[in-house]
Amino acid sequence: MADMTAQDHAHQGAWADPVDVCVMTYDERFLRRKVVQTVGGLSVLVDFAHTTSLDHGDALRTTDGTFVEIQAADEALMKVTGDLVRLAWHIGNRHTPCQIEADHLLIQTNKVMRDMLGKLGAQVEDVTMPFTPEGGAYGHGRTHGHDHGASHGGDHGH
Structure with a gap:
């Protein structure tokens, strides 16, 4: 059972006074529903409506109104x-x-x-x-690596 639930996030600069910090790799910061652990040992159920890319400095907004800061991991x-x-x-x-x-x-x-x-x-x-x-090209989101091989149709104009 998770200690907290987060159904939303806030971008860097739009929140203050985190209750804890969660350190995550780039791949781990792309999530929709997952339990994550904070540095202080709390577990947070992330339950977003859509898959979301979190950036270093963003925060999970928990259902009780507190924030858990996201930091990029080594x-x-x-x-x-x-x-x-x-x-x-x-x-x-x-x-x-x-x-x-x-x-x-x-x-x-x-x-x-x-x-x-x-x-x-x-x-x-x-x-x-x-x-x-x-x-992404429009200032949000992320790029997704993919193979340019035969299974993808080979040359597709870029």
């Missing part, structure tokens, strides 16, 4: 350097979530992407840190 990533504009285009063309920094890109660890980026002249370094990639 995870295995690849730090990519080189011709960032060209590399970002190829990463985006693969619909791969990407965190864009001034002097590097961060993506989740993936052997196929590592090989592709190496062939494009990128330097790839393994790092462990929070992952907070760019949202």
Whole structure:
């Protein structure tokens, strides 16, 4: 049995004074119905109407009106350097979530992407840190990686 239930969330800056913190990876922050654990040991039943992507700094709004802050967890990533504009285009063309920094890109660890980026002249370094990639093209949501192979219809115009 969960200690609390959250049926809604609030974006960063739209809430204050959390009762606890929940540290989650990028993949864990994409949820609809799941029990999550806080740093302080509370369990929260997340019961959203729709699958939702939570960002670092957002908060779960519990049914009793309290907030549980969401923090991005450290995870295995690849730090990519080189011709960032060209590399970002190829990463985006693969619909791969990407965190864009001034002097590097961060993506989740993936052997196929590592090989592709190496062939494009990128330097790839393994790092462990929070992952907070760019949202969707319209400022919300997230991108979804997928295979451009035969099962997907191959070349589909992008």
